[in-house]
Amino acid sequence: MVLIYIDNADQEIKNASHEAICYGAALAKQLGTSAEALILGNVNEDLASLGKYGASKIHQVKNSALTHFDSKQFATVISEAAKVLGASVLVFAHNVNGKAVAPAVAVKLGAGIVTGACALPKTDNDFVVTKTVFSGKAFASIQINTAIKIITINQNSFGVLMQDANALVENLEINVPVSNLKITSVDKIKGEIPLTEATLVVSGGRGLKGPENWGILLDLAKALGASTACSRPVSDSDWRPHHEHVGQTGLQIAPNLYIAIGISGAIQHLAGVNRSKTIVVINKDPEAPFFKAADYGVVGDAFEVVPELTAAILKSKGGA
C-alpha cells in the first residue's frame, strides 16, 4: 500500500498535499496497490472529499496532543501508523513540514528515502526515483534498495488531477508521545499566498533601483493575482522582506509563470527559479544572462514596460 502523509499545518490542507496524494495515487496504480492517506490531528475540512485526488481511504489519528507540528512527535506517530497499516511506500510533500519529518520516519522504518522527487519512479525491475539536484541544475536517478521506500515530491512538479470520488475516513488509534516543543507565537503573512504554493510569481531585482519603485511591480502582481519575490541583493538591502528572496540561498520555487523584472539572471538566482514552467524576463540590457533561460523576453525599461503589461492584463481580463 502507498501511504500519503497529508500536512495539515493550521488545520488547513494545502495544494502541496493535494499534489502528494495525486502522485501517491498514480504510483499506487503503477504498482497495482491501493493509495491511502494519513492525517494527524484535526482539520476543518471534509476529509472524504480528498478522495477526488485519488486516495481510497483517509486514516485520521485524532488526538488532542497533536495540535501543532513537532518533527520528533509526528515522526513517531507516522512511523507507527505506517507499521500498523502495512505501508510499503510513503509519500510526503517536499514542503517545510514534509522535509522536517520524512527523513526521521526513514530512520524509524529503516527505509531508503529520496527527497525532492520530480517524477514517478521507474518500477519495472527495481525502484528508481528521479530527483532534482544541484538546485535544479540537474537530475539524479536514485535507486532505493530497501523494502520500505519513502519519497518527498517537489511542489508543483507533478500536478493535481481530480476525479469524481470520495474517500472512506477511518479513525486510527496510535499512541501519541507528548511534544516537548512549546509554540510561543505564530506569524502569518496575512492575505498572501505563500511563495512556494504560488502558481504565478512576479519578481524584482536591483534594476528597480529602490523600494519606492515597487509600486509598479505590486500593481502587476495584483492584476495577475500573483505572489511577489525578489533577488538576493534586494532583500539584503531590505527593500523587500527576506521571505521573498528566491535563489540558491533563498527559496526554490516552481510556479507556472515567473516574471523577472530588472534581474540580471545570475546563476545563483536561476537556481531558485529554473523549475518554473514559463519564464518572462523584462530587462533593459539585451545581453542580460536571464534571457538565455527565458521563454519570453522584453528588452526595455521596466518603468515603461511593466505598467503597460499591467494595463494589457487588466484589459484582457475586462474583455473576457
Next chain:
Amino acid sequence: MKILVCISKTPDTTAKIAFAEGNTKFDENGVQWIINPYDEWYALVKAIELKERDASVTIHLVTVGGADTEPIIRKALALGGDEAFRVNNTSNDSMVVAQEIAAIAKQGAYDLILTGKETIDYNSASIGAMLSALLDQNFISAAVKLDLNGKIAIVTREIEGGEETCETNLPVIISCQKGMAEQRIPNMRGIMAARTKPLNVLEASISAQNTTIKSFELPPAKTGVKLVDPTNMDELVRLLKEEAKVI
C-alpha cells in the same frame, strides 16, 4: 555548553554542472569547493556568535568525506571552530552520513547540533531530521533565529507562509537558513590559529547503503527566448494566454 556544527563540502555556486563516467559521477574537473553556504553562513556563524556571547561555549565541527574535504574544514576552523572531526566515508547516501554523525554526536554529548537547511549539491535536506530520530532529540527545521536562555532554546522557524517561534529544552538539533547569522570572512589570526587546531580523522563505520545513485542528467536546453516588442504588451498577454497557457 557544547555545540556540534555539521559541515559539508559542495561545489562553488558558479561551478559548471557536468557529469563523467557515462553520467554516473559529478565531473569534478576544474570545480572549486566551498563550505556548503547554509552550513557556513548560518549554522557555523551562529555557533560563533553564541561563543562570542558566552566564552564557555566549545564548537566542534564534523564532516563526513574524504581527505579532499580538509581544506574546507580548515577554513571552518579559521572562521571559529575549536576542533574538527572528519569521518573518512565518501558515501553520498544521507542515511550513512547521518549515522556517522550520530556516532560522533553520542560521544560528544552536545547541547546543540546545528546543520544547514540543505546542501546545494544533493539538496536532500535530510541530515537534521535523521539525527533527531537516531539520537532521539528534538529537531527544529529551517530556523531563522535562535536564542539561548540557560538550558532553553528559543527558535523561530519558517512555516508555510510565515514564521513561528517555539521553546524547547536542550539538547536540540536545528537546521539553519537565512536570518540566523551574517556571512563572515576568516581573518589572518583565525587562519593561523586553524593550522594547529585538532582535526581528528575517524575511519568509516557504516557501509550499508539504502540508496544508490544510478545516473545523472542535465535538463534539456531552453529552445530560445521569444522576444516581444516592448510597446506591444497585448501580444505578451496573448502569448501567455494562448501559447504558454499560464494565465
